[in-house]
Amino acid sequence: MSRGNLGILPRPSTLADESYLQYVQSFRKLLIQDMFPAVAEPGTEKYQAWKIENGVDANTDNLDDIKSVFRDMPLARVWQRGVRSQQEMMWRRTRQSFIREADKLAQELVDAETKGPGKLIYDSDFVTPNYARQEIHLQPGGYTDDPLGGIVFHYGTNVFYEGYNDQDEHHTELAGLIAKPEGRLEKILDIGCSIGQASMVLKRNNPDADVIGLDVALPMLRYAHKCASERDIDVTFMQGLAEDTGYEADSFDAVFSYILFHELPLDIIPKVVAEMHRILRPGGTFTIFEFPNNYGVQLPPAQRFLIDYDSKNNCEPYSIDFVESNFLGMLKEVGFELAEGPETSNPFLQSIIATKR
Amino acid sequence: MSDKKAEIPEELGIEIGGPGRAYFDDVILDNLFDAVLEVSAALWTVRDRQIILEKVMADKGIDVSAEIEAYVPDEMLLQARTAERDEMVARIFKGFMRRPTASTPKTADDPSLREITD
Numbered sequence: 124m125s126r127g128n129l130g131i132l133p134r135p136s137t138l139a140d141e142s143y144l145q146y147v148q149s150f151r152k153l154l155i156q157d158m159f160p161a162v163a164e165p166g167t168e169k170y171q172a173w174k175i176e177n178g179v180d181a182n183t184d185n186l187d188d189i190k191s192v193f194r195d196m197p198l199a200r201v202w203q204r205g206v207r208s209q210q211e212m213m214w215r216r217t218r219q220s221f222i223r224e225a226d227k228l229a230q231e232l233v234d235a236e237t238k239g240p241g242k243l244i245y246d247s248d249f250v251t252p253n254y255a256r257q258e259i260h261l262q263p264g265g266y267t268d269d270p271l272g273g274i275v276f277h278y279g280t281n282v283f284y285e286g287y288n289d290q291d292e293h294h295t296e297l298a299g300l301i302a303k304p305e306g307r308l309e310k311i312l313d314i315g316c317s318i319g320q321a322s323m324v325l326k327r328n329n330p331d332a333d334v335i336g337l338d339v340a341l342p343m344l345r346y347a348h349k350c351a352s353e354r355d356i357d358v359t360f361m362q363g364l365a366e367d368t369g370y371e372a373d374s375f376d377a378v379f380s381y382i383l384f385h386e387l388p389l390d391i392i393p394k395v396v397a398e399m400h401r402i403l404r405p406g407g408t409f410t411i412f413e414f415p416n417n418y419g420v421q422l423p424p425a426q427r428f429l430i431d432y433d434s435k436n437n438c439e440p441y442s443i444d445f446v447e448s449n450f451l452g453m454l455k456e457v458g459f460e461l462a463e464g465p466e467t468s469n470p471f472l473q474s475i476i477a478t479k480r
Numbered sequence: 481m482s483d484k485k486a487e488i489p490e491e492l493g494i495e496i497g498g499p500g501r502a503y504f505d506d507v508i509l510d511n512l513f514d515a516v517l518e519v520s521a522a523l524w525t526v527r528d529r530q531i532i533l534e535k536v537m538a539d540k541g542i543d544v545s546a547e548i549e550a551y552v553p554d555e556m557l558l559q560a561r562t563a564e565r566d567e568m569v570a571r572i573f574k575g576f577m578r579r580p581t582a583s584t585p586k587t588a589d590d591p592s593l594r595e596i597t598d
Binding site for chain 2: 126127129137138139142143145146147149150152153157158161198200201203204205207208209211212214215218222225226229230232233258261262263264268269270271286436438
């Protein structure tokens with residue numbers, strides 16, 4: 124039985140599913156907001172003491188050393204167990220819930236394809252690169268291999284955001300901070316757009332601009348297009364590769380990206396950066412909200428422990444390489460002029476404005 | 481474009497399947513942890529339905545099961561449920577933060593004497 128939506132958020136197919144998943148959400152909130160600080164603070168103190176005891180340079184932080192100290196703390200293991208367990212519980216129950224309506228949801232996606240005001244563009248012969256087919260965040264089938272992936276992602280990530288993104292509040296904040304380019308703002312690209320949450324906000328905030336959401340994952344795009352049609356928002360959702368978009372040079376005024384790069388293999392990142400520089404016109408802006416980099420700085424040891432755990436236990440296979448990379452250097456190398464972006468409500472993220480000169 | 485519905489597999493997921501991961505030296509602890517999580521989630525599920533049931537009966541008093549499934553909570557009820565749910569989670573799991581290491585709690589042999597300083 125369809126229980127409709129709560130605002131823009133689809134409701135699980137039974138109250139029992141919804142209650143269970145909200146419980147998991149509360150548990151996740153406890154893990155992230157209460158338990159992780161209780162690991163991070165004593166863990167950091169213990170690590171600093173270990174460095175002094177072992178004569179390690181105060182300005183050097185080796186990830187293996189950090190992990191060996193943090194892992195010894197019993198609460199760290201409880202936290203690790205808890206984070207993994209809640210993530211598995213969340214995906215299992217979310218998918219189970221929406222599978223009950225599989226036929227109806229699948230038909231809705233088909234029916235939406237011919238509806239406006241926006242467009243959905245994809246080629247049935249598109250070959251998804253293997254690097255994109257990981258079960259990122261443990262999502263069953265990943266972003267690419269579950270036809271129901273869009274709605275599963277929508278509700279599942281609502282749990283991930285601990286209830287703070289039920290109505291896309293986080294995407295509304297970040298998309299609202301897109302750097303305005305010099306001159307016109309007529310064409311905006313949202314790369315790695317996923318289910319189009321930021322793309323739809325970009326269009327609402329810039330009603331006279333053409334907004335295109337690009338992603339490699341068709342299940343995400345089909346759901347994005349369905350949602351945009353239901354909300355009467357005119358966005359073009361297109362399946363493609365950020366490293367080879369096929370768009371003309373100098374054709375976009377602004378590009379937006381939210382937590383895309385840490386999900387790309389290291390050798391793909393410079394290609395995406397070069398492609399964004401190519402398709403942006405001079406004076407155009409590339410607004411990036413992303414995982415932090417450890418290159419040339421020293422991220423706090425607890426944060427490095429967290430990112431390493433997340434990479435290995437939450438299926439983020441490319442994130443460590445990204446965090447350790449010279450991402451800012453890659454942007455500069457292709458010719459972007461960089462500035463620090465605006466602060467956001469999520470201090471974990473770095474924010475970059477790259478302007479094409 | 482396609483007018484054919486995609487085939488949707490009933491079961492899916494490598495990461496969430498199989499024997500899963502162990503984080504403790506004794507895997508029984510991993511299993512106990514997961515069991516506690518599931519039991520507590522089930523308990524919340526019952527409690528949540530009870531909340532809704534009482535509210536619906538108070539509101540309408542007719543055909544309660546359909547009303548419960550279709551019920552759309554207002555903001556006040558959402559917040560009340562969130563607060564109670566958060567409290568339940570904290571009650572169940574605060575023990576882990578209370579005894580983060582073996583060295584902090586008292587043992588069975590420690591006397592219950594409070595140090596009094598005047």
